[in-house]
Amino acid sequence: MKGVLVCLLLAVLPYLSLAQEPRRCIVPPQFQTRVAQVDYASNSVNRFLWVYDAVNKRQVVFEELSEFTPGKRFYEYLILANEGIEYKIDLRTRNCTKAPARPWRDIGIPENATFVNEYTLGGPGESIILQEWSDAVPLHHNARRYLAFTLNNCYISHEDILAGGANLTDSISNRFYDFVEGIENPNVFVVPPSCPKSPYHQRQPFTTWP
Ligand SMILES: *[C@@H]1O[C@H](CO)[C@@H](O)[C@H](O)[C@H]1NC(C)=O
Ligand SMILES: *[C@@H]1O[C@H](CO)[C@@H](O)[C@H](O)[C@H]1NC(C)=O
Numbered sequence: 551m552k553g554v555l556v557c558l559l560l561a562v563l564p565y566l567s568l569a570q571e572p573r574r575c576i577v578p579p580q581f582q583t584r585v586a587q588v589d590y591a592s593n594s595v596n597r598f599l600w601v602y603d604a605v606n607k608r609q610v611v612f613e614e615l616s617e618f619t620p621g622k623r624f625y626e627y628l629i630l631a632n633e634g635i636e637y638k639i640d641l642r643t644r645n646c647t648k649a650p651a652r653p654w655r656d657i658g659i660p661e662n663a664t665f666v667n668e669y670t671l672g673g674p675g676e677s678i679i680l681q682e683w684s685d686a687v688p689l690h691h692n693a694r695r696y697l698a699f700t701l702n703n704c705y706i707s708h709e710d711i712l713a714g715g716a717n718l719t720d721s722i723s724n725r726f727y728d729f730v731e732g733i734e735n736p737n738v739f740v741v742p743p744s745c746p747k748s749p750y751h752q753r754q755p756f757t758t759w760p
């Protein structure tokens with residue numbers, strides 16, 4: 551099987567390098583979307599509401615019910631990169647924990663990524679065109695990302711982050727849907743009153759994603 555794959559890749563490589571790379575689109579700076587995240591480590595599908603604001607370098611993620619798990623807690627992650635702080639808030643008790651924020655990173659086509667493919671998703675009469683990019687190095691199975699964006703407005707459609715080596719457990723896939731343009735409700739970025747005085751701190755940022 552592996553041998554067959556390598557042969558296929560070798561056959562495709564010259565074609566890929568000759569193909570002209572399209573213009574890199576720019577992702578809208580402010581949007582709201584839902585995310586379905588397949589987490590292979592915990593063998594689960596998690597759903598979030600994600601509000602992204604690159605203008606003010608802040609984002610907020612609300613966990614939403616996906617698979618019913620008794621006793622599961624749901625959290626809000628409020629990430630304020632300009633202030634260098636993240637808050638993790640228990641959506642039921644409002645218990646708040648602080649952590650340092652990771653440096654801000656705009657969502658978009660990674661600088662070192664190359665064009666993979668353009669294709670339509672859906673069926674006749676209800677389709678959209680996507681462009682897919684990846685930072686994968688041909689024939690190297692190091693960590694790599696595949697990202698697809700809508701052709702016209704550059705909304706991210708899906709993202710597969712494959713961990714290096716053979717270890718599937720560190721990989722995640724994100725599917726983005728139900729986009730809303732702009733910031734519908736700026737109040738989502740208001741720091742909850744339980745946060746400033748909270749005694750709970752964590753040294754590491756809460757999440758590596760988004
Ligand atoms: C609040 O969160 C902190 C840190 O995660 C935890 O140690 C503490 O037990 C929580 N308090 C309550 C009342 O849930
Ligand atoms: C692209 O950059 C990312 C992040 O800096 C890195 O992890 C990845 O290995 C790079 N890929 C290539 C093909 O250089």
Ligand SMILES: *[C@@H]1O[C@H](CO)[C@@H](O)[C@H](O)[C@H]1NC(C)=O
Binds near residue numbers: 717719720
């Ligand atoms: C893959 O990751 C899991 C969990 O982090 C670890 O227990 C396992 O040893 C890893 N396997 C390999 C082949 O690296």
